[in-house]
Amino acid sequence: MSSANEDPAAGPAGGAEQLALIRESVRKAKEPRAKPRTWRGAALAGELPVARVLVDKGLLHLDQYFDYAVPAAMDEQARPGVRVRVRFGARVVRGRREGGELHDGFVIERLPASDYPGPLAPLAQVLSPEPVLGPALLKLCRAVADRYAGALADVVQLAVPPRRARAESGPPPDVPPPPARPDAGTWRRYATGPGYLDALADGGSPRAVWTALPGPHWPDELARAMAATLASGRGALAVLPDGRAVARVDAALTALLGAGHHVVLTADSGPEERYRRWLAVNRGHVKAVVGTRAAMFAPVQDLGLAALWDDGDSSHAEPHAPQPHARDVLLLRAAEEHCAFLLGGVSVTVEGAQLVDSRWAAPLAAPRERVRAAAPLIRTVGDADQARDAAARTARLPSAAWQVTRDALRHGPVLVQVPRRGYVPRLACERCREPARCAHCAGPLELAEGPEAGSSGTLHCGWCGRPEAGWHCGACGGVRLRAQVVGARRTADELGRAFPAVPVRTSGRDGVLDQVSGRPALVVATPGAEPVADGGYAAALLLDGWALLGRPDLRAGEEALRRWLTAAALVRPAGEGGTVVVVAEPTLRPVQALVRWDPAGHAVRELAERAELGFPPVSRMASVTGTPAAVADLLADAQLPEGTDVLGPVPLPVPPPGRPRRPGDPPPGESWERVLLRVPPGTGAALAAALKTAQVARIARKRTDPVRVRVDPPDIG
Structure with missing residues (x-):
């Protein structure tokens, strides 16, 4: 076991150093102290004088426990699970302790002795006698850290909320007795x-x-x-x-x-x-x-x-x-x-x-x-339907969706799900559909936010903000624009003009509605922000389905179906007139699953395909991201499990100039690459352990170029 107060490279202190240390302790003990956190030479606890502490550092190469001496004054409070403060990183130089910063930590256990041969630093302070890291929670945090190749201290930070002293005082609440066995209620439908x-x-x-x-x-x-x-x-x-x-x-x-x-x-x-x-x-x-x-x-x-x-x-x-x-x-x-x-x-x-x-x-x-009795009626509007529909080519709503909306508004509210927020988030050439880009930074061009801009609003770049007055398409020379995905606010504006006597409400990132009344209204919402309607919605329109299905993501179909089902579940049953119109190609598997209301069948077929291709969750995967040298260095150190597939490396796209940095982007001026590691079932723990060991080895060799490891990445493409 380690001690945090001595240089690991130094040997045990000799007799002269011990004598000097005792004299220093006596001198320091005579000096007046306002707080006991820096006492040296204090009397130690009698039976269990050693506390094994998890120091809140969150560094992989320090992912271990450290032993500290327990002063007698802290014997009663320094119980396993309590928060303490300790001095970490101090060294014994010529018989004197030097350096070291105070850090929070948790007492893991109390011991009669330490297996560390050198002198132990004492606990600086018991922050609270409240045991907040119990054995079961500690075991869970350790399991999570091992599964994700992380540090235990990082997981404990997620598991134990920060202390608030006033919350620890006050009388305990009355503990209610166990309730009676509940009635099955609507569980009888299953x-x-x-x-x-x-x-x-x-x-x-x-x-x-x-x-x-x-x-x-x-x-x-x-x-x-x-x-x-x-x-x-x-x-x-x-x-x-x-x-x-x-x-x-x-x-x-x-x-x-x-x-x-x-x-x-x-x-x-x-x-x-x-x-x-x-x-x-x-x-x-x-x-x-x-x-x-x-x-x-x-x-x-x-x-x-x-x-x-x-x-x-x-x-x-x-x-x-x-x-x-x-x-x-x-x-x-x-x-x-x-x-x-x-x-x-x-x-x-x-x-x-x-x-x-x-x-x-x-x-x-x-x-x-x-x-079938609980689900609404699902209608589809595909590409062929829109090609025959003159209104769909010029208006926001296909004729079928407009007709369903008009009829449903006589009986209650109508939900309109739009994949994107904003007014017109992305624009493209009307002739060849090439995305409209800024001439300065190649960022996406946007119209001014808000209905007051109109169709002739000033173009500006979504990354650098520069206006673009004389845009023309670099691919075909066209000068007319169209919206790739119309945002929620633009949709609300167009629906308001189409149904002038009906109130229009929006729910999205700028303001999420929890609930709406059962009176006729148009509710335009982005996925995940759909409010609940009293008595259910009379109808729902799921617009721009291709925008969800066309994402370059392994989970694109699954996620599109989940968002559609979440919105459609708020609609009244078909027996009460509830109707859902989805604007997407009806032959696609997620659309068919929505029509049949068969999410389990869709998941089973997705699982079978992933098993055939070796994709998660049938296999376990990890991503290693960094500079080419750092990625190669870590993979050379890692003792990967037998049968590991190394996929890549592939270069990560360099963020264009002017665009704000996002999580996962490489630092400015650096070229990063990513390697995916895939292992068969049952070897995910071995993969995580190998990557963590390799990370610690790189840190021990003082390799400063960062490399990011993530187990089970959600975005493998």
Whole structure:
């Protein structure tokens, strides 16, 4: 074990150095001190004088524990799991400690002795006697760090919220007794739904991939699954993609069980209140948690159910190192804590299909007659239809969509899903469809934002902002422009002119609506920002489907279907007149899956294709990105598992001048490349361990050129 207060290259201190150190300690002990954090020579704890500490550094080559001496004054408070401050990096030079900075850390365990031969620095301060890093949470963080080739300290930062001292005080809340077993409710629509709830209430650990029926009932169904788990005396955890979904499940749980049985963990509650709620869970006062991504680490005691809603949503992927996904974290928890697992959504991801295919989880779906009764009518408008439709060539809406909108507005609101925000995000040549580019920096040309610009608004570059007065197409010489993808605000403006007596509301990044009334209105929303309508929408228009399907991404079809299903699920059933019009080629597989309302079948076929091609999730992959020399250096050091496929390297595109830097872009003036590593099933852990070891070896050789490693990258193209 290491000590953080001495140069590892130096040998044990000799007799003269020890004598000088004792004299220095005596002299320092006589000096008045305002705080005990720099005491030297203080009396140590009697029985367990050594604390093994995880120092909050987050560096791969320091991904280990360090031993510190425990002063007698801190003996009672320095328990495993508490936050401490330690001096890290100090050295013993000529009998004196020099240097070292104070860092936060966590006590992992207390020991009677250390296997480090040199002198130990004492703990500087116990920040709080509250044990916040328990054994189960530490084990989970270690498993996540190993899976993603990351540092334990980085994962702990994600799992344990920052301390707020006032939240730790106050009387404990009353712990409610376990609730009664809930009624199955709308779970009866699913063949195995009531049996799943019974298994939870009886203390079992069933695992299921739940294909939820369209409509407003899924929050109540998820709440009943959590209530059944609480009835067995165990805890429950549900992770959802955003605060609006959390609010719906929170309301359903409160209506079902009353207040006090659960807490909500989201960023909207503020740091202090969120920490207070997290402490209530950590102390065992509350046994049910509903929250967004960070709640995947919530320390629910005696966890009986880990549930995840809409795992295909990108918000479930943590952007901070080591970038874990909530689905994988909850799968680890289900395996380690032997609890039930529920992966739900109106769509099914390929990962969900793999869980069913491997028989790790069972499908939980409704019979086809139930699906047909709950789903809206789906109509398609393809390229051939638009070619025959004179109105579609000149207007925003094809004739079929316009007719459905006009009829539906007599009965309620109409949802219009647009893939992009803004007014006219991208422009192209009307003659040859070549994208319109800036003559200075080759950035995309845009029209002025807002309806007041009109069709003759001033062109400007979306990267450098320069106006472009005399644009002409470099490919064919044309001078007329058309919109590639019309944004939400432009769509709202055009629909407002087409239906002047109908109110038009927008929901997107600039302002997301939670709910709209059941009165006739046009609601223009970007994917993921669709508000819930009282009584459901009378119709929905899914515009520019080719923009979702044409993305150069392995998940393009799966993601397009997920976004369409999410919007269509807000529409009334076909028996009540609900209709959805999707503007996309009807022969494409995702469009056919939408027409049949068969997300599970689509996921199964996608899984079969990926298995044939060796793509995730059938195989495990990692990306290595950096300069050519850095990538080659790391791969030379890595002891990759047998059977690893090395794909690449391929150069990364250099960001054009004037465009703001994005995450993953190479530094200015550098040319980076990427290598993909693919391994067969069962060797993902070995791949992560090999890459982490190679990273540590490069740091030990003081290689300063950065190289980025990401396990299970979402964008492999």
